[in-house]
Amino acid sequence: MTSNTSVRLARRPIGMPVADDFRIDIADVPVPGPGQVLVRVTLISLDPAMRGWLDDRPSYLPPIGLDEVIRAGGVGEVVASNESRFPIGCLVQGNTGVQEYAVLDASSLTRVDPTLGTPSMYLGVLGMTGMTAYFGLFEHGRPRAGDTVLVSAAAGAVGSIVGQLAHINGCRVVGVAGGADKCAYATDTLGFDAAVDYKGDTVRTAIHDACPDGIDLYFDNVGGAVLNAALTNLSMHARIVICGAISQYNAEQATPGPSNYMALLVRRATMTGFLVFDHAAEFRTARRRLARWVADGRITAPETLVPGSVTDFHSVFLRLFTGDNVGKLILDISA
Ligand SMILES: NC(=O)c1ccc[n+]([C@@H]2O[C@H](COP(=O)([O-])OP(=O)(O)OC[C@H]3O[C@@H](n4cnc5c(N)ncnc54)[C@H](OP(=O)(O)O)[C@@H]3O)[C@@H](O)[C@H]2O)c1
Numbered sequence: 001m002t003s004n005t006s007v008r009l010a011r012r013p014i015g016m017p018v019a020d021d022f023r024i025d026i027a028d029v030p031v032p033g034p035g036q037v038l039v040r041v042t043l044i045s046l047d048p049a050m051r052g053w054l055d056d057r058p059s060y061l062p063p064i065g066l067d068e069v070i071r072a073g074g075v076g077e078v079v080a081s082n083e084s085r086f087p088i089g090c091l092v093q094g095n096t097g098v099q100e101y102a103v104l105d106a107s108s109l110t111r112v113d114p115t116l117g118t119p120s121m122y123l124g125v126l127g128m129t130g131m132t133a134y135f136g137l138f139e140h141g142r143p144r145a146g147d148t149v150l151v152s153a154a155a156g157a158v159g160s161i162v163g164q165l166a167h168i169n170g171c172r173v174v175g176v177a178g179g180a181d182k183c184a185y186a187t188d189t190l191g192f193d194a195a196v197d198y199k200g201d202t203v204r205t206a207i208h209d210a211c212p213d214g215i216d217l218y219f220d221n222v223g224g225a226v227l228n229a230a231l232t233n234l235s236m237h238a239r240i241v242i243c244g245a246i247s248q249y250n251a252e253q254a255t256p257g258p259s260n261y262m263a264l265l266v267r268r269a270t271m272t273g274f275l276v277f278d279h280a281a282e283f284r285t286a287r288r289r290l291a292r293w294v295a296d297g298r299i300t301a302p303e304t305l306v307p308g309s310v311t312d313f314h315s316v317f318l319r320l321f322t323g324d325n326v327g328k329l330i331l332d333i334s335a
Pocket of ligand 1: 048132177
């Protein structure tokens with residue numbers, strides 16, 4: 001334990017982030033204060049939301065400041081501790097940032113329980129993205145057995161879990177994903193009833209064909225053209241859950257709103273946004289339920305673990321925007 005390499009924000013990206021937007025820093029390993037622990041980071045979560053935090057724009061969290069460590073979830077091992085609940089050697093999940101060592105308040109940490117799942121699952125199905133799928137679908141989407149549920153970014157971390165949870169709930173599930181391979185993955189491995197390739201198909205026609213009785217619930221991870229197409233095929237009293245809009249995160253100009261939004265009026269439909277962190281008080285319960293479904297084989301929890309070091313952050317992060325991930329994307333710096 002000699003030095004700490006971190007990735008910091010060198011300047012604010014315009015459009016798709018480039019390597020020069022980030023700076024590698026090497027400093028001394030920090031020392032934990034009272035109530036804090038020092039974590040050796042092993043797994044770093046890559047999340048689309050990180051792109052928004054790089055912009056100087058008001059959001060639900062403050063922007064990452066220039067020269068600050070890139071904010072990220074992570075898992076690691078406690079290597080120095082001033083808190084008896086987190087002794088040296090235990091594994092924790094928290095906001096580690098993109099760095100090798102992090103000093104964190106013990107009160108902000110979740111201990112990894114190996115009886116529930118693997119450390120990487122604490123960034124995926126048992127972590128933030130699993131919680132997003134669970135609360136976004138059940139609390140905000142309110143699925144009913146027999147509903148047709150459409151979910152975009154269907155082979156991604158959130159989308160893959162949403163679709164499977166909807167299935168458990170007795171819904172007919174249609175995924176939207178980029179490319180034939182991801183569509184085949186959604187139907188053959190995740191058990192979706194149908195999938196639409198938004199890159200290969202005429203998305204509006206394909207959604208109509210895959211949802212002949214209309215969409216009762218659309219769980220939207222991407223916004224843009226797919227959202228606009230879904231709006232044209234809503235059933236009466238449909239619900240649209242706005243989870244994210246990744247198609248717009250690197251936009252250099254203001255993106256136009258969905259021109260088909262009057263469908264909400266015609267179909268007496270609702271469109272609701274939500275933030276996973278608002279459900280933090282219930283994460284424990286949700287984690288146990290999700291862990292049981294994984295253990296029972298009712299949920300497959302796909303992950304793309306990329307081995308490397310923190311200096312690989314930029315190239316691995318971009319995979320989210322090129323679609324070069326299936327399930328939860330994680331930079332594995334454990335070696
Ligand atoms: N509301 C909340 O509290 C909350 C919490 C967590 C995440 N989210 C949101 O949930 C969504 C999914 O996040 P995730 O972590 O699960 O990521 P992910 O789905 O694992 O990865 C992102 C996926 O988005 C798709 N994509 C990228 N660019 C696209 C484009 N231009 N048009 C359509 N699809 C595109 C790619 O899949 P394809 O290959 O299929 O294109 C890519 O694999 C994001 O919008 C994120 O911001 C919201």
